[in-house]
Amino acid sequence: MRSTMPRLHGQLWLGIALGVFTFLLQSSTVHADTHHDQIEQIRDVGSKGQGHEQAIDALAKLSQADATALLPILKGMKGANPIAINWLRGAFESIAARSFGKSGPVPNKMFADFAQDRSHSPRARRIAFKMIRDDAMTAELVPTFLNDPSADLRREAVAYYITVAEKVTDDQNQVDMVRSIYRRALKGAVHDDQVKQIAAALKALGDDVNLQKHFGFLPRWHIIGPFDNKEMKGFDVVYPPEKGIDLSQTCVGQMGDVTWQPISTDDEYGVIDIAMQIENYKGSVMYATTKFVSREDQEVEMRLGTPNAWKAWINGKLIFAREEYHRSTGMDQFRVKVELRKGVNTVLLKVLQNDQEQNWAQRYQFQFRFTDEAGSGIRPDQEQLTLR
């Protein structure tokens, strides 16, 4: 008898807690309209402080709501801008901390159901996933996130498959199975550290991974230049490629006539090394162009890495301009949402080098890809067109 008492007490308390939560859920319709209005006011928060005054009052009230507000808040994150999502998260965390404490019972199934439903905001789904306090339920969910729209949830699944593969790695009879598990993990992997880990494991099994292809870097371009950027005066100068791209064109450059030249890279991370292509590259402007065939009209992320100042145009439209030199570089350094149209899209980059003489200021390069929101590389519908 004694040994069963703690368990019975535990079940009793769990029953009471879930009963209370069920009661709260049943009374949720009473609050639903109020929550809805508050959430909508918070969703109206925009940039530069827009909508703050109304939203602050709504946030203060919503943060004091009971647990019935949690699901509406998570649902309210769908389609909300990144600022409003954070406001909603603030309310969610206040309510959750007050309702469940550090170790109290939570409605695990409610959060698990929400986390599984890909129609919701990826960020909201990860919050729901992290709320689950049932290891068995979590373990069941994780493998289902492998190709999830949420990069963070994917990461959980990729880590799971890596662990599974590692557990059987020592068994020589299971090499094919291990390779297959790593290959599966790789399909979901979007973060460089996990991709590297998987690629190294596959290489040890005699299986090479084409990282450039996995990440979707665009390796083939045409470049033209140099044009003048002495004393960094070329950033806003409109050189001929900005007026229209004609690959047969000859332009007057910084050191004489220049023409478009093909360039490609075998670098695993798609780095196009401009400094290797031209002499006296200091204080110069180079243009690079390529074409990308999209299978549909779609919003994607343009992800660029460069230590140089740059401008980017997609289909003739200026996407972004940044005048920063040699403050480090890396994969996905800059992320800008862009619209691709179905069919051929033209990318034009203006990449600028300054006159700095330090050793660490000599790099003149870029790496470029399109991805979905999770960071999965989007490959062109056809291999990159040969530009003629």
Place this chain on the structure above:
Amino acid sequence: MQQISIMTLALSLFFGVSQLSADDWRQFRGDNASGHAMDANVPTEWSENSQPTWTTGLPGRGLSCPIVVGNRVIVTASSGPEDDRLHVLCFNTNTGEQIWKRQFWATGNTRSHRKMSNATPTPVSDGKQIYAFFSSNDLICLDLNGNLTWFRGITHDYPNASNSLGMSSSPVVADDTVVVQVEADSESFAMGLNTANGVTRWKKDRPRKANWTSPVHWTANDSDAVLLQSSKGVSAVEPKTGKVIWEFKESASTIPSSTADESTIYIPSKGITAVRPNGNGVEVLWNANKLSPSTASPVIANGRIYCINRAGALTCGNVKDGSILWQFRVKGPFSATPVYANGYLFAVNEEGLLQVVDAAGEKAKLAGEYNLGETVLSTPAISDGALYIRSDGKLWKFGQ
């Protein structure tokens, strides 16, 4: 008397925290931003046998310093494969127990030098709210119980306002305005935001050059100014309007920040340049090129100025004329600014070696050492007889 005590207790319980305390350490380098705590009880005897009062694990890295408000110590951290998870954490000063934690998503650039992290700027508090700022230029306002009041994504508002090496400027609060410096090569400005609602009171263009210094709230001689330092000098502005009061127009450092006492401002400019406002300009009192801070900012205490360079050369000068009083070698390298209390400097190097220097006499003397065994890039805090140090993985309390 008893009624007052009961009322105080009741209010304290209601708000969950004492809102006014002379022992608070509410911002980078303490409430007067000098690095000097008027605290006679901070431990000064150190050895390898010293023990922390408590330690607590942190969910991510950070160079931000702990701040102390009443019985709460607040620290920020960042984590995640893209360093985009922003943590604000609050612990009980007595027990180290976590009172609350909150997490948000970065909306701006999260890239930084591998040594830095998104949680590099130190949060600031006015005793009622906490303003947690990050390298991604996300500014989070929470009450002392962790409830979000407002959130601004300044790089979301101005997408070119970022530095690919990371940003580090810590905000200040003055006259119901939180002032941030967002200064980089591609876009550069300072802003004053209404503490009540996060709405912009003013925004001023600043020199377009990467700048990691922090503003200083300086109140002296009826002056209430925020000092904005950059490569072009120092501008003193009114907190609520951003209107320039005076300017120092010689070049200044973009890494260590200025320090001030009640009458003088000590600017990292050609070593250290001491200035005093003089109408709408400044009078240069002295310049000392042997006082040469590198990453750590100067410390001012009891008529002395202390500068430590990256390698660990500690120099003490007289604030009256900049003359050198002594030099002393401690083990570097240093990123964190030392703090001072009760005649001692507490300097933690990057490897986590705390070196306590008896710094009040004619010569310096090493009073003790303690090895935390973890990377420390963050400036310590001193409050109510205790020293708080944030390492890469933990928050440490030493003392009562």
